[in-house]
Amino acid sequence: EVQLVESGGGLVQPGGSLRLSCAASGFTFSSAAMHWVRQAPGKGLEYVSAISGNGGSTYYVDSVKGRFTISRDNSKNTLYLQMGSLRAEDTAVYYCARDRSFMFSAFDIWGQGTMVTVSS
Amino acid sequence: DIQMTQSPSSLSASVGDRVTITCQASQDINNFLNWYQQKPGKAPKLLIYDASILETGVPSRFSGSGSGTDFTFTISSLQPEDIATYYCQQYDDLPPAFGQGTKLEIK
Numbered sequence A: 001e002v003q004l005v006e007s008g009g010g011l012v013q014p015g016g017s018l019r020l021s022c023a024a025s026g027f028t029f030s031s032a033a034m035h036w037v038r039q040a041p042g043k044g045l046e047y048v049s050a051i052s053g054n055g056g057s058t059y060y061v062d063s064v065k066g067r068f069t070i071s072r073d074n075s076k077n078t079l080y081l082q083m084g085s086l087r088a089e090d091t092a093v094y095y096c097a098r099d100r101s102f103m104f105s106a107f108d109i110w111g112q113g114t115m116v117t118v119s120s
Numbered sequence B: 001d002i003q004m005t006q007s008p009s010s011l012s013a014s015v016g017d018r019v020t021i022t023c024q025a026s027q028d029i030n031n032f033l034n035w036y037q038q039k040p041g042k043a044p045k046l047l048i049y050d051a052s053i054l055e056t057g058v059p060s061r062f063s064g065s066g067s068g069t070d071f072t073f074t075i076s077s078l079q080p081e082d083i084a085t086y087y088c089q090q091y092d093d094l095p096p097a098f099g100q101g102t103k104l105e106i107k
Helices: none
Strands: A003-007 A010-012 A018-025 A034-039 A045-051 A058-060 A068-073 A078-083 A092-099 A107-110 A114-118 B004-007 B010-013 B019-025 B033-038 B045-049 B062-067 B070-075 B084-090 B102-106
Touching (some): A003 A092, A003 A107, A018 A034, A034 A078, A045 A078, A045 A092, A058 A068, A078 A092, B019 B033, B019 B084, B019 B102, B070 B084
Parallel strands (some): A010 A114, B010 B102
Antiparallel strands (some): A045 A058, A092 A107, B004 B019, B033 B045, B033 B084, B062 B070
């Protein structure tokens, strides 16, 4: 079964750090570009970051650039999002998603999401 | 950045109704437009990609059309399980951007 499972969310203080993980199974992970998308409570979807299949190319939306780092370990079929200098506005459910084609197309497989709460 | 504007923001319809949602891009995005369905407490699900291609396994009552700046998403006959929020998303330019969503309810 094709599946993505996120973990690592939780409560963190403003200015703190957190690392999210996304474990993939059921497909050739190293061939797939991957993305992070977030959703603040009661709000819409917001694009966050992308990484190519071999990890050589990355992209960040301006609001997280310099604070978040996307990476992957293809030997472990796992995607990561290292989040630093966290702000209240980073509070959201974070979803990992697979790109169905090249690096930016449609997101055809999504994880269940992991909640990140930034609060003192 | 490209802005995506969906209308309406919410919609109430009866079972069996034809439902239409529109999505307008702030600039030409060719046909680089996807539609997702999100049920409460769940992850989004891809329904349509490249403006009009139905994702495998998605019921044929869902369809999409359009190109350039104006796009339409249609449910030909609304079913109770279609209650969800629907999002369009462009990928013609970076960053990929989602519309604000259309919340669909049963009347």
